[in-house]
Amino acid sequence: MQWVVATASFLASAVEFVEAFTIVLVIGVTVNWRSALLGALAAAATLALLVATLGTALVQWVPIDVLRLVIGILLLLFGLKWLKNAILRYAGLKARHDEEAIYEQTRTELRARGETDASSSRFDLFGFLLSYKSVLLEGLEVAFIVITFGVSAATSTVSRSSGIASSAFGALLAGLLVILVGALVRVPLAKVPENTLKYVVGIMLTTFGTFWTGEAFSVEWPLSDAFLLILATIYLCAAFLLIAWLKRVKAGAIANQPVPASAQTQEVNP
Amino acid sequence: MKVIKAIYNFIVGDMVILVGVTLAVIVLALINNIAVLAPLKSFSGPFLVIAVLGSLVATLSREAFSFHR
Numbered sequence: 001m002q003w004v005v006a007t008a009s010f011l012a013s014a015v016e017f018v019e020a021f022t023i024v025l026v027i028g029v030t031v032n033w034r035s036a037l038l039g040a041l042a043a044a045a046t047l048a049l050l051v052a053t054l055g056t057a058l059v060q061w062v063p064i065d066v067l068r069l070v071i072g073i074l075l076l077l078f079g080l081k082w083l084k085n086a087i088l089r090y091a092g093l094k095a096r097h098d099e100e101a102i103y104e105q106t107r108t109e110l111r112a113r114g115e116t117d118a119s120s121s122r123f124d125l126f127g128f129l130l131s132y133k134s135v136l137l138e139g140l141e142v143a144f145i146v147i148t149f150g151v152s153a154a155t156s157t158v159s160r161s162s163g164i165a166s167s168a169f170g171a172l173l174a175g176l177l178v179i180l181v182g183a184l185v186r187v188p189l190a191k192v193p194e195n196t197l198k199y200v201v202g203i204m205l206t207t208f209g210t211f212w213t214g215e216a217f218s219v220e221w222p223l224s225d226a227f228l229l230i231l232a233t234i235y236l237c238a239a240f241l242l243i244a245w246l247k248r249v250k251a252g253a254i255a256n257q258p259v260p261a262s263a264q265t266q267e268v269n270p
Numbered sequence: 271m272k273v274i275k276a277i278y279n280f281i282v283g284d285m286v287i288l289v290g291v292t293l294a295v296i297v298l299a300l301i302n303n304i305a306v307l308a309p310l311k312s313f314s315g316p317f318l319v320i321a322v323l324g325s326l327v328a329t330l331s332r333e334a335f336s337f338h339r
Contacts, residue, residue, distance in 0.1 A: 069295075242326070
């Protein structure tokens with residue numbers, strides 16, 4: 001078991017599972033549980049088919065150096081996107097990803113369509129498709145994470161299948177944990193600090209992406225695999241500095257905003 | 271076109287990051303494959319880290335600038 005890969009996969013997958021679970025929950029509560037669960041199960045089956053086909057093809061047919069390069073670049077793109085959004089949210093330049101708000105918005109949309117008879121067990125195509133689409137999209141991101149982390153973790157001593165198994169274990173654990181917590185508390189998991197999770201995962205994806213892209217170009221990192229920790233520290237420090245800088249930019253922009261005419265009059269004639 | 275846009279949004283969704291990472295990879299490929307540039311090989315690692323940070327700073331600057339306006 002490769003614990004670094006399993007942990008990275010666990011954290012990244014947990015974010016996606018929380019998002020998917022919130023949508024399925026709201027469809028279950030608002031439309032009906034039958035359509036919501038059938039949609040989620042159909043999406044899970046589609047995903048299993050995709051991963052089984054693509055995962056096996058990747059493991060058997062593609063050379064490791066080519067995989068490292070492609071996956072390193074993909075992780076860099078993915079990681080930088082997550083890190084950018086998390087930094088913007090911490091700096092207050094972007095609204096925080098709020099599961100409670102998503103829950104309420106989806107619920108309002110469904111109510112507007114008249115889909116409020118949650119006690120009915122009648123199969124509802126709209127609820128089914130909405131659940132299917134949401135789980136498939138979020139699940140695709142999980143599958144992407146599992147395959148990329150798993151395959152890239154392969155070394156001379158560890159096979160690609162073992163890497164994928166470790167990565168899949170992390171994702172499976174995250175999925176079970178999210179379903180268990182969600183079933184117990186029956187709320188849209190708003191308490192999970194999603195932005196913090198995305199921030200950490202953004203740092204991890206960017207770190208692994210840089211490391212593996214470098215390895216694909218025969219870069220010899222000092223201290224070998226231990227350099228991953230140094231890379232993560234560099235990106236963490238840079239992210240802290242960028243958040244502080246963006247907060248200053250935001251404060252400056254607010255301070256420079258023109259004062260409304262009514263407020264100016266009040267200041268002159270108190 | 272819709273499919274390409276969906277894939278682009280799924281993987282990156284940010285042109286500055288895409289251009290930054292692509293340029294870094296092209297430069298690394300040149301250093302790795304052109305004999306004249308071989309002496310620069312030992313700088314490949316630091317270059318990649320700086321390029322990644324540069325892309326992040328560039329895309330955040332664009333966001334900050336658009337907020338400022």
